[in-house]
Amino acid sequence: MGAPVSLEMLCLLGSPLLGGAVLALFGHRRYAAELNVAFSAFTLLAAASLVVRIVADGPLTDWNEQFFVDSLNVFLVALTAFVATTTALFSRPYMRIERDHGRVTDAGMRLYHCMYQLFTFAMLLVLTTNNLGVMWVAMEAATFTTVMLVALYRTHASLEAAWKYFILCGVGIAQALMGTILVYFAAEKALGAGAGTLLWTHLDAVKDQLEPTVLSIAFVFLLIGYGTKVGLVPLHNWLPDAHAEGPTPVSAVLSGLLLNVALYALVRCKVITDGALERPFASALLMGFGLASVAVAALFLSRQRDIKRMFAYSSIEHMGLITFAFGMGGPVASFAGLLHMTMHSLTKSAIFFAVGHASQKAGTQVMDEIRGLIRVNPTVGWGLMLGTVAILGMPPFGVFASEFLILTTAIAQHPWATPILLLSLGIAFASIFGKVQPMVFGETTARRLPHPPALIPVFTHLALVLVLGLYMPRYLADWYRMAAKLIG
């Protein structure tokens, strides 16, 4: 007991927390954006060192077991830190332009930067904590911070979106608390009351002794709770509004990271439940919700006029696909699911970066009024085009790799699901590509951007996705395999 918290963890969680505090004060200064980047970069550094350590000497529990890092969450930690950093990079010019347009005040900038860091902190806490209760608390905190971010513009639409986001996720999360309590209730039998009872590692150790009925009910509550945040149909209604109305960097981190984090929480709970129940109860639920999300989201796509809204729905679709993969389970499917998580967050955030600049240039998010990007800002246009092609699962981009594994496994194990997937993917392709193509190609009258757009993030992400589609380093693969084994 009483082991001092390790340096990596300290930096990892400390840096965003400190950043939040500092930027709460100086968030409106000219150098605030640079500060923001710096803090995120430092977090990334800590995450990297943590990764190195985990890869070197296996899972690690920290600060008398309050923190637990294994290969499953360490890669999410790394991903989160990375995307957070690139997004910070992107938000530098983006928010500057927003400010020039007078859409954000000084107070707004302060709020933005502060909340951005705190949001990062909350997500990292969800990922690293070993305690299901703390996980819940952190998830709620993440909700609050993002609610503030979504409402940043204080416009009619943004307020409405934020309100819905708050109420729906708040209620959802409340169900998750109910689930947590039930888990605790079940755990008491096995572990006895006490602070250690909700520690995931302990639960994992005794999961086969947990009471199945309680666990199944608990899982239902947890699924409703965290599923709301993942954006599973029919709990998804907050998602498109929140994505479309917040500042674009926020949309990027929302669909790039927050959904992943929520799904991570869900997966942790699934592991316990599967251990306790003999029948594949959790898996069936996950597959069902996953398929429903894929199908419904695909149908929504063709209806969209607002570009960010459309990509929000595409996020729902991909989350559904990942959930379906985890539901199928098995080494291949889980591997594919994790891979798809990574690819999706990289690609989708890259797309949002491009979309952000595109809509800034056109001065609107309405797709019919964005035309001929490739003529004025070729780089933005290409970013959007390639990103779209990638997210639609076109090789050689990495998204295809995971979709390949998921689909082929699906037809082998659950043939009944494949027609739905085939149709949904086809419709999704038709809808998204049919809308993006005229935006990128063709002629336009728009002007260039006042500030040079932030392209490093976009093309870094796309390059990563491309490389991972063609070649995956050995240790990365092992890492995924280990994580997949944990999920089972």
Added chain:
Amino acid sequence: MTPFAEPLQDVLAIACAWLALGVLGIARPASAAWSTRVLYPAGAIAGLLLAATALAAIFGQPQSLVLPLGLPDLPFHLRLDALSAFFLLLLGATAAGISLFGCGYFRHDQGSAPGLVCLYYHVFLASMALVMVADDAYAFMVAWETMALSSYFLVTSNHAHAEIRRAGYLYLLIAHIGAIAILLCFGALQGGSGNYTFDAMREAHLAGPWGTVAFLLALAGFGAKAGLVPMHVWLPEAHPAAPSPVSALMSGVMLKTAIYGLLRVTLDLIGFQLWWWGVVALALGLGTALYGIVFAAVQSDMKRLLAWSSIENIGLIFAGFGLTLLFRGFDMRALAALALTATLFHCLNHALYKSLLFLCTGAVMHATSERSLGRLGGLIHRMPWVAWCALVGTIAIAGLPPSNGFASEWLLLQAFLFTPGLPQGYLNMLVPVAAAVVALTAALAGYVMVKFYGVVFLGQPREAKLAEAHDAGLWERTGLVWLAAACVLLGLAPATVIGLLDPVTRVLAGDGIASLAKGWLFLAPIQPARASYSPLLVFAVGAVLVALVWLMVRAFYHGRWRRALPWACGFPQTNARMQDTAEGFGQPVRQVFEPFFRIRTEAPAPGDAHPRYRETHEDHLWYGLYLPVARGVGWFTGLVTVLQRGRISVYLLYSFATLLVLLLFVR
């Protein structure tokens, strides 16, 4: 390393070289000279090397290679066997000619920067080469979709025009859906083993239903790529939209990659064949062939006409493929080999003459900036090189002896004539009908090509500006002549080609027919008494006869001749507009096959001072199949929007209901 010792590595090297050329292209994107004077010639040389390597590899042992790329559990497997080698030969030989032509062609601005076009073009070539050698599902799919993507960017390279964007969209959409079907087909083939290498699929002993599922998925997927009716709608849009060398590459080679994939899956990966698969493919193929050629007959845009004729040829190829399956299903190996030979031979021929003709249209477009047949004519005087090369292509595609087109159609018909041997009553009835359709299609092809050639190159120029038309440049001529020569040679020495095909058929159909060919001179598929054909002899005797006639005429009579106004039954001032237009020429076919078309006519009013008559022929399938599907989906999406009506209480109700349902579901 000695040349051709390691053909697979050579192929890989060539593919990489193409990729490198593409990358070099964007090094100087704006400079047309850089890409056309340096990169395209290099690409052409690479093509020649590829052809040579493949030629050597056809008779070699299968080779395989594993690259350290791809998925962690599934590195890229490559394999080069006779089938791959044959299609690589096709690719290399055709690409060489097209690249040569491209050297001269791409000088003009195609909308996108020359460097970018160069990138797409060479990535396209490389990906096609990789498709041929891929030996696991993942590598295949990656190469396959890269091919689709690069060709999409080529099609939309001139993306300022809305209809070109529409064409590209339609193309990529259908290609992608097809790709998903192929992917699922592989999923079915691996039979739950979780191992996606082709070797594993060969080993996996599928249950009957799974085999059928795989075959149908493959037929759908590869059919979508090949332009099989009813999945053909993208083809007449996309091929004309692309720059002509690209159209040539797509029509000539890319469609064949689909055939390759289909052969690979059905005859190689699936362990068994059911005879009724063959019937399905045969029926689809014949339908496609007739549909395609009938629509080709009424086109008034020369590239669309060629595109539709590609659909026809694909139909014939599928018919041959279906016949192969049929024979294979009844385990009549020799006949299966015959049908397969015809199929593959036709693939090769179509690749050559269709690219030749597309390149000719490209030359015409550069010279006249006109695509519509109604504004061309008389170009044989202004651009003799193009005209005579086009004549070769025309004869070949019309399937007239002694051209290569005739040789393959001859084999195909021979294969049909053997079907009465099938141990199945109804199938025997199929023979006459099927053979009749093939014959009708071939005859119609003649009609269409006379229309094409006559309207474009013969007669009087229909526009004044055609007088300024210039002949193709040196590079372009080289490309054209290369392809034309290939057509002639293949036509004259079919026995040699069959010799090339022998290893392929031995692998796929379990037997070959080359051994039965009566020497190099004669083409005798099963036994000489039954049927034999010697184009060389025909050509030689024909040439001698023509020469004799000419000599005798010259010997006995004077050679006087003079120029005058055309006679035209003595009608005064007949002018160029009085010639048959393309529409006029197609009118009889339109009348005979009226039910095929969805015709809209704009007839002038009786007292019209400037009467205009327009008639459009559209595809029933587009209105009868695609639009309804689109509308259905639209309606469905409208239904779904009920989920998102904005009222927060309702949203809460959703999650509440879900919660309750699940809780009951737990109990």
Added chain:
Amino acid sequence: MLALHFAPLLAKYGPQLINLLAAGLLLLSFAMLTQRRILSLINLFAMQGFVLFLSTALVAWLTWQPHLFVSAALTLALKVIALPWILHRLIRRLNVKWDVETLLNIPSTMLVGIVLVILAFNLALPISNLAGTVTRATLGIALASVLLSFLMMITRSKAVPQVIGFLAMENGLFFAATGAVYGMPMVIEFGVALDVLVGALILGIFLFEIRERFDTVDTRHLERLKEER
């Protein structure tokens, strides 16, 4: 001192007392479900908080767990004093006194509520049988009150009642935590309490924002973001 005298009594009647309080909690939830006036809604909420406090304290006494006393104190501070105070100020500033029509009329709401209670009890029955604690029946009631507040949130069309419903749901959860299992670990109790507080504050801010944008807090004006048919 006093406690020592009461100890045996409590030990005897404690469980029944807790069940009584639980019943009270459920009654209050129903009352809130039917209540139209916002002011009295807030008072009901405060009372619910008080009941919660009592039960927590009682459980703490019975099982003698110090951290439960803390959370009891927390409940008192937060749910009985702080939140109602905030809410009162809120409605005074927004001057909304009435929450006239509910989306579903009261009697049918009641019926649905009863069905929910039955479902909750059925659900909790097998679990409660496993429960080793003195407070076995409470879990079902906690579940029921959670579902009831959920129902309330659905049926109310104005923002403030929805918020109250949200907070009432937290109450139910809290009761589940204390009643069914003798309280969660300390850390979590604090975390939850903190979240509730912060959440309430944010909601307050929002209500003002919405108020000044839309000059109403009727959530039916928050229906612009949707899919057209």
Added chain:
Amino acid sequence: MISASGLAAQFTELVLAMLLAPLLTGWVNQCRAWLQSRSAPPILQPYYVLAKLFRKDVVLAHNASPLFRVAPYLILGVIALAAAVVPTLGTDLPMNAAADAIALVGLLAMARLFIALAAMDVGTAFGSLGARREMLVGFLAEPALLMVLFTASLISNSTSLATIVETLAHKELVIYPSMAFAGVAFTMVSLAENARIPVDNPATHLELTMIHEAMLLEYSGRHLALMEWAASLKLFVYSGIGLALFFPWGVAGGGDALGIVLALPVLILKLAIGGVLLALIEMLSAKMRIFRAPEFLGIAFLLGVLSMLLHVLLER
């Protein structure tokens, strides 16, 4: 493989065909005249015409391309080649190994292609009109002819004309109902292909009705002569095919010189009768509108398919 006698037979047959072709045309014209109770032109009239045309100057339209001038030689050559394939006297023909029935159809199609292209070359209204009509006739007549030949090849299990004749003539006599259908189909096809009434009228230059003549309008002098010659040779070839398929008796079997000598009078007799029949048909039927031609040929095509079906159903 290729015997000297075979070569000899081939050569004689070819030369014979080239020389006899105009005579056949003349004979048909004469019969028609008699049947129409006109005073007939001399039977050698076609030869006179050819001779005269050969002597005349060629007048070329201004924008006639080289193709226009090459075409006549090509067409005559190709049709001569076709004639070489058809066994009229003996079945021991080297060319039969080189070109079978399918190739024969191909050769005829080749000739059609060139004549149509040549007609379009000058670019007058009539030329392209003729070409279009010719191709219209062609794309229905060609498959019909192919069907007829296929029926025969299915019967004799071979597409080589020589083998077909061998089977039909020199095996024991069998009644083939399918061949009856085929015969009707073939007659209709050859009427259409040789520009005969009811599809076309060789003796008219009425702009609206003519097909074959419209294509020759711009030709003159020796070119026209070659074209005319090719036309009559084509008629000869078709009669040859008809005889080979339906009246093969009398054609000499594998390489007996005597047989060939005997075959000659038989051939002439058969041709004479055939000519009379042709004239009779032309006499009895009326020229149909060009738009009716597709129906006429469509029927021929269907009959051809039917004959194959019949064979598959009844005779196996």
